[in-house]
Amino acid sequence: MLEIPAQFKEKFAQLLGEDEAARLFKALDEPSKKAFRVNSLKKGAAVSYDLSRPVPGIPNAYYGEISGKDVEWTSGTVYSQDPAAMFPAHLTDVAPGDRVLDLCAAPGGKSTALGEKLQGQGLLVANEISPSRAKILRENLERWGVTNALVTNGSSEDLSSKFPAFFDEILVDAPCSGEGMFRKSEDAIKYWSEDNVLxxxxxxxxxxxxxxxxxxPGGQLVYSTCTFSPEEDEAIVSWLIDNYGFTVEERDLEGVPTAAGRPEWGNGNPELARCFRFWPQDGLGEGQFVAVLRLPAASNAASGEKPAKRKQDKRKKRGGRREDQISREDLEYVTEALQGLSLPAGLENWSSRLQKSKDHVFVPLLAPDSLRGLKILSNGMELGMLKKKRFEPSHQLAEALGQIKQDRVVDLDEGQYERYLHGESLQTASQLKGFVLVASKGQVFSFGKLTTSGQLKNFYPKGLRQ
Structure with missing residues (x-):
């Protein structure tokens, strides 16, 4: 039985009334609900999990538990996520071609959903201030096959100096007191206090x-937390309305067990009733609060700031060519390695946009010069790495290529799959030669390289091996 802080109980008994508060406290002692999303970017991928219990209101989402050892996970075909946490990204208006920011993005559940909505078109900036969590964010976006993500590791101040009045939509799933995570995290209970809420x-x-x-101006901000306290929910939305002129947009979640925001817990503005609260006692998932807000079209919120001037590129040149430009010889190595592979949307005309950094070859979303001062973990699609007289395609590329039907594939049985995840090379009967995609159950999860004798050399990243 959870040892819920007495001050928390007193607070919510006053806010909700004794009966509803009792329902909340009872629900916090019940097991949390597991769920997962199926990746719509990986078209045609079949999953072995039970799809008979859909999460209401979310396409391609189901109740159930997945394993990080299954090919559905390693191929980026499924993602484990709390059902209520699926709604902030779902409620955005993100469409292909938009510029989107997920400001507090790790571990990546919301970013992967936003990447799906973009369908490889436009720009997704996914930021996380914690270096360790930013690494996990990058790995999850790579696994999901998102080709148009810029992954950054910085503060909100770092980004705002680079991107004034830039984004069509911004999602802020803000750091919070985590009351909605009480039944999943002992630390959330341990560190809870009214002082921490403030x-x-x-x-x-x-x-x-x-x-x-x-x-x-006129852009959309989706604000969310996984906490119940009005100070972090309705009061914050009230502050956005009062200080920046935001309006709260209406959304229809018919059939979804959710509650309306409470105007009396904020500034009394009736628009606060358009916010959504997901309570554990309503049976959907954990706790979540979501508000969909619109900035006025005539807003001066960016305070007239101009993009920072780009410093002149003074990097050394070799034979009249900048060091980040790829040579004709290196381009031939890349072209040879990618021959016979079908490329997804967003990688058209890749050869004319290539750049390199420390022998990493990539197709950038934004000019690297414009991002100086930011810590960049990924800028678009890394195709691979140049080595002596050869080129090795990247794991990120393998996961992206799993979106569409490929011919150069070696499909492993269950035993071979487990051995490959351990890092073993395998003997195959394939007649293919050179770099191939490696799959199991038809789901691509890696690159490998076939020798003339049929040996499949292992290129699964060492940091991901199990």
Missing amino acids: TCQARQQEILQEAVKMLK
């Missing part, structure tokens, strides 16, 4: 001040 509120305002600077 500390989180101040931090949320600091983050949002910078987020608003990056939103285009």
Whole structure:
């Protein structure tokens, strides 16, 4: 039985009334609900999991538990996510071609959903301030096959200086007191206090001040938390309305067990009733709060800031060619390695857009010069790495190529799949030669290289081996 803080119980008994508060406290002692999403970018991929219990309101989402050892996971065909946490990204208006920012993005559940909506078109900037969590974010976006993501590791202030009035949509799933995670995290209970709630509120305002600077006039901001406290939910939305003129947009979630926001818990504005609260006692998942907001079209929230001037590129040149430009010889190595592979949307005309950094060859989304001062984990699609007189395609590319039907594939049985994940090379009967995609159950999860004797050399990243 959870040892819920007495002050928390007193607070929510006053806010909800004794009966509804009792339902909440009872629900917090029940097991949390597991769910997963099926990746619509990986068209035609069949999964072995039970798809008979859909999550209401979310396409391609189902109740159930998945394993990180299954090919569905390693191929980026499924993603484990709390059902309520699926709604912030779902409620955005993101469409192909948009410029989108997920400001507090790790571990990547919301970013992968936004990447699906973009369908390889436009720009997704996925940022995380924690270096370790940013690494996980990058891995999850790569696994999902998102080709148009810029993954950054910085603060909201770092980004706002680079992207004033730039984004069509911004999602801020803000750091919070985590009350909605009580039944999943002992630390959420351990560190809960009213002082921490107010500390989180101040931090949320600091983050949002910078987020608003990056939103285009008329743009959309989706604000969410996994907490119940009005100080971090309705009060924050009230602050956005009062200080920046935001309006709260209506959304229809018919058939989804959710509750309306409470105007009396904020500034009394009736628009607060358009916010959504997901309570554990309503049976959907964990706790979540979501508000969909619209910035006025005539907003001056960016305070007239101009993009930072780009410094002149003074990098050394070799024979009249910048060091980040790829040579004709190197281009031939890349072309040879990719021969016979079908490329997904967003990689058309890749050869004319190639750049390299420390022998990593990539197709950038934004000019690297314009991003100086930011810590960049990934800028678009890394095709692979140049080595002495050869080129090795990247794991990121393998996961992206799994979106469409490929001919150069070696499909492993269950035993071979497990051995390959361990890092073993395998003997095959394939007649293919050179770099091939490696799959199991028809789901691509890696590159390998076939020798003339049929040996499949293992290129599964060492850091992911099991």
